[in-house]
Structures are given as C-alpha cells and as structure tokens.
Amino acid sequence: MQDAAATAETYAVSARNRVKRLHGRGHYERAAVHAVLDAGLMCHVAYVIDGQPYCTPTMHWRVGDRLFWHGSSASRMLRHQKAGVPVCLTVSLLDGLVMARSGFNHSLNYRAAMCFGTARLVDDPAAKAEAIRGVVERFYPGRDAHLRPLSAQELKATAVMTMLIDEASAKVRATGVGDDEADYGQPVWAGVVPVHTVVGEPEPCPRVLPGTLPAAGLGPYRPGRPFDEALREAQRLYEGAAD
Amino acid sequence: MQDAAATAETYAVSARNRVKRLHGRGHYERAAVHAVLDAGLMCHVAYVIDGQPYCTPTMHWRVGDRLFWHGSSASRMLRHQKAGVPVCLTVSLLDGLVMARSGFNHSLNYRAAMCFGTARLVDDPAAKAEAIRGVVERFYPGRDAHLRPLSAQELKATAVMTMLIDEASAKVRATGVGDDEADYGQPVWAGVVPVHTVVGEPEPCPRVLPGTLPAAGLGPYRPGRPFDEALREAQRLYEGAAD
Numbered sequence: 001m002q003d004a005a006a007t008a009e010t011y012a013v014s015a016r017n018r019v020k021r022l023h024g025r026g027h028y029e030r031a032a033v034h035a036v037l038d039a040g041l042m043c044h045v046a047y048v049i050d051g052q053p054y055c056t057p058t059m060h061w062r063v064g065d066r067l068f069w070h071g072s073s074a075s076r077m078l079r080h081q082k083a084g085v086p087v088c089l090t091v092s093l094l095d096g097l098v099m100a101r102s103g104f105n106h107s108l109n110y111r112a113a114m115c116f117g118t119a120r121l122v123d124d125p126a127a128k129a130e131a132i133r134g135v136v137e138r139f140y141p142g143r144d145a146h147l148r149p150l151s152a153q154e155l156k157a158t159a160v161m162t163m164l165i166d167e168a169s170a171k172v173r174a175t176g177v178g179d180d181e182a183d184y185g186q187p188v189w190a191g192v193v194p195v196h197t198v199v200g201e202p203e204p205c206p207r208v209l210p211g212t213l214p215a216a217g218l219g220p221y222r223p224g225r226p227f228d229e230a231l232r233e234a235q236r237l238y239e240g241a242a243d
Numbered sequence: 244m245q246d247a248a249a250t251a252e253t254y255a256v257s258a259r260n261r262v263k264r265l266h267g268r269g270h271y272e273r274a275a276v277h278a279v280l281d282a283g284l285m286c287h288v289a290y291v292i293d294g295q296p297y298c299t300p301t302m303h304w305r306v307g308d309r310l311f312w313h314g315s316s317a318s319r320m321l322r323h324q325k326a327g328v329p330v331c332l333t334v335s336l337l338d339g340l341v342m343a344r345s346g347f348n349h350s351l352n353y354r355a356a357m358c359f360g361t362a363r364l365v366d367d368p369a370a371k372a373e374a375i376r377g378v379v380e381r382f383y384p385g386r387d388a389h390l391r392p393l394s395a396q397e398l399k400a401t402a403v404m405t406m407l408i409d410e411a412s413a414k415v416r417a418t419g420v421g422d423d424e425a426d427y428g429q430p431v432w433a434g435v436v437p438v439h440t441v442v443g444e445p446e447p448c449p450r451v452l453p454g455t456l457p458a459a460g461l462g463p464y465r466p467g468r469p470f471d472e473a474l475r476e477a478q479r480l481y482e483g484a485a486d
Binding site for chain 1: 287289290297298300302329333337351355378379382386387389391401419426434435436440441442443447452460464
C-alpha cells in the first residue's frame, strides 16, 4: 500500500490537533509522533456510531505515515461506510507519578500521541494479505516465515482497518516536580515515582515440541528490558526488512 | 455527590456495551469492571465535537459507580453543553504477548473496561472542591492533609468532569497459548511473554527541605511492586477513609 511520500517534517496544525492545555508540552514533528506510536503496543481508537462515541483498545502497527489495526465492532461500521469514517487514534505511555507540594502541581510523566484521519477497511485481497503480515512481523520481526499461511477462513474472519495520518500531535512530560516558588518552603515530601514497564521471563507453551528453539521474533524481548525499547527495536527491524 | 445506590451486581447489557468479538472474554459484573478501572491510572475518553471523535488520555478516579476526570478541550465543549455529552471511557492494561503457532492465534493478555455514560462538568463549588480532593486522595491516600488548600485561581483553572456509569463491560484474557489442534505439531516456539508494569525507586525533588520524611500517600508505591497492586491498595485506602 503505497502513499504519496510524506515529505514535510511536521504535521500541519489545525484546531483539531493543536495541543490546547499546557501547549509547551506539544510537538508536531513526525519523528516525535512516530516515536510515541512505535513505543506502545496498544492504542485506543475513538469513532462514532449514530452519535455515540466508542473508545476501543487494540493493537496498532505503522508503515510510514499509515496506521493499521484489527477491526471489531468498528469493522461492522466500516463495512457499511466504504467512504471511510473519521477516527482519532491515541497511544499513551505512563512514565511516572509527579508528587508536588501543592495539589494543583501534582502531575504525571507520560508520552502521548493523538492521530486524526479517515479509517477505511482494507478489502483488496492482496493489500489485506500484506497488511495482515505486518501484525506479526512488526512485533516479531522474522517470525512470519516460521508460521503456516493464514487459511482462507482466517483471512475472512479478520477485518483490517487503515488510516493515513492527516494530522497528529505528541504531548510529553519528562521532568521533575515543578512547584510554585512560594511552595518550596512547604515541609512536605515531593518527588517523582517512576513507573517501569518491562519484559518478563518468557513462559513456553507446555506443548512446544522437544528441541524447538525460541523462534525469530522473540529477540527484542529480553527479560528485564524496558518494553518500549523492545517495541522500538522490533519496529526498526521491521522497517529494515521492508527496505 | 450522592447517587442512587447501584444495587444490581451487574450492568445491564445493550447493543452498546455487549462484547461482540470473542464474547467469552466479556464480563458485566460491577466488581469485574471496577477491578479494571481501579488497577489503571490512565484512561482514554472518547467524545464527539461536530461529528469529529476525539480520544483523550487522562487520569480517572472512581467513587462507587461514578467516574471523575480532569478536563482539557472536552471541558470547553462541556461548558456549552450543560445537559451533558455522551462519552465512552476505557481503561486498558497490557499483561503479556501471546505468541502462537499460527499468525491467526497470536494474541495479547490484557484487561480492559469500557464505560458508557453522559459526562457533565462539575460546577457547583462545593461538589467541585470535594471532587478535586479525590484526585490527590485516591492516588495518594492521606496526602491531602499535608498540602496547602487550592487557591481560588487554581480552582478556577481546573475543570472536573464526571459521569455515572450507565453501561459497562470488562474484557479479559489471562491464559496461555490457544492453538488449533492441528497446529500443535508445528515445530515453532510458542509461549507467553509477560509484560510487567512496576513501581520504580522514588526520586526526591532536590529542593525537599532537610529532614522531611516521605509523606503519607507514598505508602502503596513500594519499589518493585506491581503498579496495578499499588493502585488497587490506594483505592481501598481511599474508600476506607470515605466510609
């Protein structure tokens, strides 16, 4: 699925994607947005059916400026709206609790990316087969070659959605406590409590055949490693293989 | 803010909150939904402005069947729509990568709760002051007493939203690889890679006054502890203090 090359280094800013609150934390560079998208495995997709908003958690994967995800109820909606539906896809990562000397200055350290576009169902069979490969290869680079192909029935049961990112922003807080100058004299503990998301020790399926080595694709997920680092390495390997 | 007691043990099921895909993973008990809400710090709120969906990450806190969160752009919308706006608030926790013997059976271990209701701005001054206390006390039980009160300006700058949960569902996967029987003979590694989110070592602000002890509220966040356990303990302490 080829798109016109996204040559601009930043996304255009409109009323829709402008960071409104604490706008000093906002970023519009493609690299900043992609860095957040690639560091998270799950996204939340907001869409509307008959005026009712839905917020569906799912896995996303990225090829250039194009995002993909699996469908569930959204897919039913999309099947009836070939022209596409507006969505907002957001990825958020929590990095720490910021405990300040006043209630007002309590905060979080986080990275978030909010992407706007028009979602469409991938229904061309070749495009769909290629897109579906990504859901394994983006997370487990090199693994697809070890797996049997999807059956026709499995392909039919899987709905794949895609959208080109029209507008996006990233919002990041990654610093210490910021108190009002007058509050630093308060005799209250203040600081940051980091939150770490890390890879655990793999738990092999009890029915793995004797002598089977851990497959390609598991490489980035070394136990104890920050999970976002593993995901970003997997994305780099995925992009390298696509070149 | 008192609500009619939610006496039913389960949420009513409608077309809106029915778990449609892999419905065996769906739960409608209040306890199951609350367990997910209380184990996560960040939620994503979906809402609609002029047909455009937005998916905003923020912190949520829960009192019974009522959810609260801070406002950003949503609050601007709400200021003009006192009657309330439909929202969907979702909390998701990633617990592991499930690597199967076929692409189709790859999955995730996760916990998610999706809540539907009508969001309103909390604008009564007393209700707002009480609600805002929750944003510190729910996460850092006992801390509020150590902090100066919010100034009138800070109160004014903070928008608090609330919604009573009308309908909700939880969706959970917490098991090993589930392959098609015919695929267990494939010579490919399969298993679960757990993803752990844990509390880090607190990093005190360099300007903490000498002799200041870590304040009340930090107790649940013992370094190395699973973050969801810490959050659920804080919620129990918060509920206990409210009794």
